Amino acid sequence: MAKKFEKIGENLEVKNIVIHQLLKDAGNRLVNPKAADNLLTIGEKEKTFLGNLDKSYHKKSSPIYGIFAEENPKFRDCLIDYINGDCQFYDFSINVMNHYKIVLENTVAATGGYMIICEYRNIITSNDLLLILMINNKEGFVIDEKSLTLDNIKNLDLSKVDVACLINLTEWVNIENNLPSERKTYLSFVKGMKEVSYYFMSFIDVDNKNTSTESTKRLITAIEAYADIEQWDRNTKINKKNKVFTYCHDCIDNKKEILLSTISSILNPDNPEHFQDFATEEAYRVSEIISGDKVRMKFLKTITYSDKEFKIEFDTKLILDNTIVLDGSGNKLTIKNISPILRDKIKELSNKNA
Structure with missing residues (x-):
């Protein structure tokens, strides 16, 4: 019988947490970084903090999924150095902070805040995870600004977080080494108080930088165009779109990836790759992994x-x-x-x- 966890965060093995600060106002390029002196000491407060964050993160309905791209591999290279044991977690976090500082300096509209980096393991799934989030702390709680430690953590959820990225380190290793994996992606992004910004996704260097709304809109546009080319009658079109809606809706509800290949086989079972080839053309640029917007998906319905x-x-x-x-x-x-x-x-x- 599986162990029952009573307390929030009890299912997590917290390994490392660190908080750094990057002060920047929108409209200028000046960034003032303040690095923590050391990692946080892991106690009940820190476990509860991460437990609340992890629970809140997995409740979000429209994450953006992806893998590392090859455009700016700085973050990935820093992570590889840490995974390979070439540096300690604190040094890794400093390297990441300095990398994000450069990204902010190159983005006039960007704002700074507190960068919280957490490494932990989910005991139930046996997955090693890395969570990176930005929080502005304008209300003056959650983080002690002087010591860069956790302060008041009551009622903390992602509504008080700007943006967050979760990296499944276990799935990353499996996918990179062609080992069996239940997923095709290992990166996910969710929004809190802000939309997931292009510069934050560029900082991580994810291959799919479309928001869930944009990703869904592109899919629907491609389906409409494909229906015209295939000259489906109205009943056929309604039936196929309803099947795609059901598939996408189930994926979103169950926190699964929406696969373009599956949608392609739904739309054209006799030639299952035909729509996939069509949708990935320059005119539509639908990603292989689609980040679904539950509200926008309703536009598939009649x-x-x-x-x-x-x-x-x-x-x-x-x-x-x-x-x-x-x-x-x-x-x-x-x-x-x-x-x-x-x-x-x-x-x-x-x-x-x-």
Whole structure:
């Protein structure tokens, strides 16, 4: 029987935590770094802190998934040095802080804050993890600004964090060495008070820098274009889009990766790679691993309503592009760009009743 964990964080083996500070205001390039003197001493406060963060992180519904790219491998190189034992965790954290300092200096719009780096192991899954998060601490709690230690940790969750990145070190090693793995990615990003910024993803050097909203929008655009090329009739199109929606929705709910290859086989089971090749072209640039936006995914659905007097059916994308607009009172539905045939039929009836 699996061990039951009663306390928050009891399922985690906390190895290292460190807090550094990088002060920067949006609109300038000046960054003032302040490195911690040493790692935090791991006690109950630190275990509870990380337990709350880990729990909150895995509750987020729309993470961005990815792997390391080859554009700016500085962070990955620092991590490799640490994993290989070429440096201690504290030295690794200093190298990471200095790397992020350069990224901030090159990004005028970026803001600084506190960088918290945590290394731990999930006892249940046997996965080694590295969590990196930025927090602004404007409310003056969570972090003691002088000592760079944890202060008040009550009610801490990701709403008080700017952005966070979780690296599954175990999956990273497995994937890099072509060992059996349940996933194709080992990096994930979630937003707290801010959207996951391009510069933060560039700092980690993830291959997929699209937000979940942008990633989902590209997928839907590609599906619509593919349906036109394949000349699906309306029922076929609705059926296939509903299947894709169900698959994506289940992946998001169960914290699984949305795979373009699976969607491709759903849309064209006779030629399962056809849509994948189509969607990855320059015009659509859909990623192999899609970060799903649960709200945006609803645009794959079709809205149908009928009563005794009329029936209406339309794709939800028409709401997205403002072809169909519901007014502020919620009692008036406007349909734009109607076909000439429909327009003429309505005019004809209107003239007869004049």
